[in-house]
């Protein structure tokens with residue numbers, strides 16, 4: 001029976017396809033399921049036509065609806081077809097005739113390339129390259145043999161040899177066959193051949209073998225470059241073979257959920273590794289799919305969970321809990337299975353363990369509480385000092401007695417505190433705690449410490465814990481998680497990005513009994529933001545223009561972020577007054593919606609809560625549906641969502657407006673300890689403010705808009721990010 005599978009390129013178009021076209025795709029798929037091969041080729045409605053000027057006879061087109069055609073890979077052998085793209089009639093033909101399908105010599109997966117475009121570009125670039133010695137060219141240091149071993153075929157080899165710079169590779173990249181493109185991009189980024197084999201080719205090969213049910217060989221084998229039926233099954237990261245109409249409906253209806261189907265091999269390897277001998281960690285820049293990997297890991301763990309065992313999936317904010325819940329539901333359809341996963345913030349989990357009627361202290365109440373305690377004991381330092389000492393020394397090191405406190409180092413604290421002075425600080429902290437308790441109050445971190453103690457004295461409730469957005473967790477929270485699952489293989493799976501730390505918790509996991517050495521993987525490819533948005537934001541984080549960062553390409557931690565997506569760079573607006581800034585925001589949002597972006601795909605973020613309220617009022621008055629970002633709202637609400645930068649952590653929107661990036665908002669004075677009080681804390685606070693803006697900007701998929709009133713933030717100035 002013939003079947004129609006779907007290429008990742010088609011899935012990427014889905015968001016832009018009209019409902020009638022999607023319906024046409026569904027009907028075409030049904031025909032493939034229903035008809036015999038012979039009937040299929042003769043079907044007058046489908047018109048599975050070959051093309052006269054096609055570069056590849058395997059590329060044909062089918063009719064989707066009046067005026068729309070699908071481009072299909074139709075191999076000679078087997079009965080598996082692949083829908084590559086859907087386009088208006090003439091465009092589809094023009095695109096189809098230029099494409100060529102091949103089978104990668106190493107991974108033996110299907111690759112599509114724009115052969116006509118590549119052949120057109122190559123002579124011009126060869127001509128340009130004449131002035132550059134072969135060994136000075138982009139791949140001059142890599143031998144033909146090594147390139148062949150990495151799967152570069154003869155055609156791509158000629159093209160690769162003509163390239164003299166990474167910028168030229170970017171021009172060629174969209175037309176190259178996918179697996180080979182990735183190899184070349186890694187080589188161009190300076191990775192040695194051996195590492196490219198390990199990190200790219202071997203991983204792709206393993207994914208292909210696993211999908212085809214072949215025994216894992218880890219070596220290239222001999223390629224049958226005509227067996228498409230097998231090759232299609234070996235391409236799970238780019239070609240989806242759907243099981244039934246429900247699955248197809250799901251794909252067609254959720255255009256941005258491609259990650260459910262096309263997990264990149266490097267993500268697959270981490271998420272579906274049978275077992276880790278202990279805790280494991282995945283790191284990577286914004287949008288590299290850490291959350292996606294964490295969700296797939298939960299799915300994997302669920303499949304192997306024994307009776308009575310449970311999983312905790314935890315993260316930092318309530319909004320992220322909602323997003324994780326929706327993500328897991330999209331991935332694991334079996335409700336009963338899903339019910340074995342508790343999804344909550346670490347703080348909420350701690351609250352459940354302690355099970356108390358004491359109310360958590362609000363951030364705004366804390367300062368006066370420290371003041372009261374200081375007054376009672378006669379301590380003359382600032383409330384900020386006490387709060388930080390409690391958080392960064394006493395709770396972080398789990399100090400339980402004055403003796404322990406007096407003996408403790410205070411790493412990261414830049415203010416000296418002689419041992420003789422500690423007794424008074426200790427007494428003040430005890431006073432603070434006692435007064436809270438008397439008033440039926442508690443702090444979140446104190447609750448985590450209590451909960452960790454309770455769990456340490458009882459049976460750990462979970463078999464596995466999966467942590468997302470791990471970078472901001474405090475040692476007290478880690479101690480709780482450590483106590484919540486017994487030390488065993490696959491106990492903790494941790495996803496996070498140290499560059500997105502916005503709450504200043506520096507943690508040594510090892511010191512907390514969580515060992516990930518040898519079980520840590522870094523994700524490099526960004527799936528969310530365009531290259532333009534990502535490089536702009538990276539400059540912001542580093543405090544230097546991106547061009548300078550690219551120069552010292554060894555600074556891999558920052559410049560290692562890569563995105564294959566392209567689009568326009570951020571748009572900036574300097575306003576004279578607050579209300580002019582909001583007018584400009586309303587204009588921008590209207591432009592987006594006029595271009596077909598639905599309000600629910602737009603996020604507006606700002607440093608302060610009060611500005612959130614003002615923006616909502618302004619947009620609403622301007623007739624734009626807007627609401628405050630709430631923990632319990634999912635992407636289904638069709639209104640612009642507006643929230644503080646802190647609340648945007650971990651989320652994403654097609655279009656993001658970051659407003660109020662004024663000189664006095666970022667960095668915000670009150671959030672930064674003065675250098676003369678504590679130099680180290682000052683640096684750490686400044687970095688957290690910088691990361692906050694970085695996190696806000698990297699929430700954008702397609703478009704990023706920034707505005708301020710009066711003088712812009714120094715972060716924009718330092719990074720050379722201002723356009724004029």
Ligand SMILES: Nc1ncnc2c1ncn2[C@@H]1O[C@H](COP(=O)(O)OP(=O)(O)OP(=O)(O)O)[C@@H](O)[C@H]1O
Pocket residue numbers: 256257258259262263264267284285286287288289290291292293497500526527528649650651652698
């Ligand atoms: N293999 C994939 N194929 C397609 N899309 C993907 C893939 N992996 C991730 N994505 C998409 O990339 C976006 C970012 O993924 P995700 O939120 O998991 O990244 P992250 O690393 O957790 O980001 P951040 O650290 O910025 O919160 C999401 O829209 C996700 O759907």
